[in-house]
Amino acid sequence: MKLKSLITAAAVAVTMGTLALGTAGLAAAQQALEKTDIKIAVGGKPLLYYLPLTLAERLGYFKDAGLNVEINDFGGGSKSLQALIGGSADVVTGAYDHTIQMQAKSQPIVAVTQLGRYPGIVLAAVNKAGTVKSVKDLKGKKIGVTAPGSSTNFMLNYVLTSMGMKPEDASVIGVGGGPSAIAAIKRGEIDAIVNLDPVISQAQADGDITILADTRTEKGTMDVYGGPYPAAVLYMKPDFIKENPKTTQALTDVFVRTMLWLNKASTEDVLKVLPEEYFLGNKSLYAQAFEHSKPTYSPDGRFTQVGAEAALKVLKAFDPAVASASIDLSKTYTNQYVEDALKRLQK
Template identity: 50%
Template sequence: MTPSFPISRRTFAGAAACGAAALAFPALHAQGKLEKTKIALAVGGKAAFYYLPLTITEQLGYFKAEGLEVEISDFAGGARALQAVVGGSADVVSGAYEHTINLQSKNQMFQAFVLQGRAPQIAFGVSTKNMPNYKSVADLRGKKIGVSAPGSSTNMMANLVLSRAGLKASDVSFIGVGTSAGALAALRSGQIDAMSNTDPVMTMLEQKGDVKIISDTRTLKGTMDVFGGPMPAACLYAPMDFIQKNPNTCQALANAIVHGLKWLQTAGPGDIIKTVPENYLLGDRGLYLASFNKVRDAIALDGILPEEGAKTALRALASFDPSIKADKIDLSKTYTNEFARRAKDKFKA
């Protein structure tokens, strides 16, 4: 359901700006008939802040404003959401950018076309209950590590941390725990010894003393420390042939997301609470807001994916995954900023 708000000065200014944008960019406004108005979109862990721009865009009716009917299917993690598109039950994924690199290494061409997150927003922590004497990453050998879903970006982050300490993925057991209440329960009940996951889950565990954070990409600074450069995160991506056959539809999707990003630039914590579904708060409004403040600067501003960020992602993946040969990947085919640039112009994001 789309919440109804009284018209505020910001809403009015936003509407005026949109009107001005329509006059200034008549060709954009008349971007052509949508090839497809019904879109099946797959996401892995929609309640996470990682996908907040998607939720905001949906809840405020921005997809509908672009003439789209978007049906969102939520899976346990990004790898599962990707399987839905590969299997043909979804058109587009809202997921981690690095999947496009992974897929290209397997000769499957997917392309990201609008960015939602400019930092991975993933934290890796060890259980204070199961590992009270933790000293270094080497202590994780033989342990159970919770991730949103095996093969997801949370798994990738854990692999990176392990590889830097000389451990291989096969030295631990990865267990899919989702990104919400199930993840909290798995860690607190002692089913797992450590966890790589997103907010609000990780902040909730951290503030209650359930985890000790050992690697953190919830801020731009933390991301630079871990990856050595900007690291693009959530984006909308799809098979390249889908994008080529449905350019107007992809433009409408990018417009809607960038509209949501523009709203998020000035939204206060109270606006967020009013807009997201109640169950996303995981029963603790205060901690949810504390998490939002922590990841706020990780949200993309205008939907454009930085070239340097694509290089960082490739470097990170190639560092621990021997199947990814950096010299064989054509990064220019893993993303396009064509749609996001038009959307940025339209909404002055």
């Protein structure tokens, strides 16, 4: 029995060491962090768009990196951006688009880790309203987005523009990214919706929507944007990076570690980590939603120039400030911290 116990203990030790996924390699990055108490803003934390943030939190990766993180959840990406600009947040998990828009406003922010390689955003007609049969019918209609000025709003703007319309040709209504969005659909308060999973999968399963455009896949992203399109990222002000390079590296390590875990995880692995309230009362449906969205996640956190150029092209189409500005894409993102993290985590 003693021998069996020793063998079991040894096996457990080996397993724990394997699950650590480079924890020892992260130790160096934890030394003398300039800032350990970090406020992260996000616009719709339960959305699958931001799944890596919740996974990092619940897997204990922030704690492993020596970070004490407070996550503040807002109604949409534009509000989390405001928190960063206003100083109530240190960093944001939000849409890459904002890095380009803010450079056009001479308020630079920099993305240091890519979480999503496809947007995962879906445009759908609300069946109860019965007023939208195709994208051409959106003019003059009420369209629900997570929040005005968010990435869901940007997709709508681009789709309208590509059809020869203007962003102001439709009325935009913020409906959030959870039960409030489902409620707006079921009450027929909006004619169409631009949202993400699990909201979209829930509404589709209930027969409440008809999908018109879907960027949860590479093909769908190509159909809408004509190329790869960066989605959720970790971004912050250049001053934060300059004053806190080790903390920036530690944050990047956390998210790269999460992306590597997610890349290998099964659906069941993911569901075990998440809180029950994320499932909107239907765990099996959430599982389907995750599987729909899994292709959208970055495999390693790296950015591509092609993706950045696609985002710039799209924003120029409907944002006059971006169209008239001279944008230096090299200042909107950096792979420096991701590459450093990968060197240690993939050993």
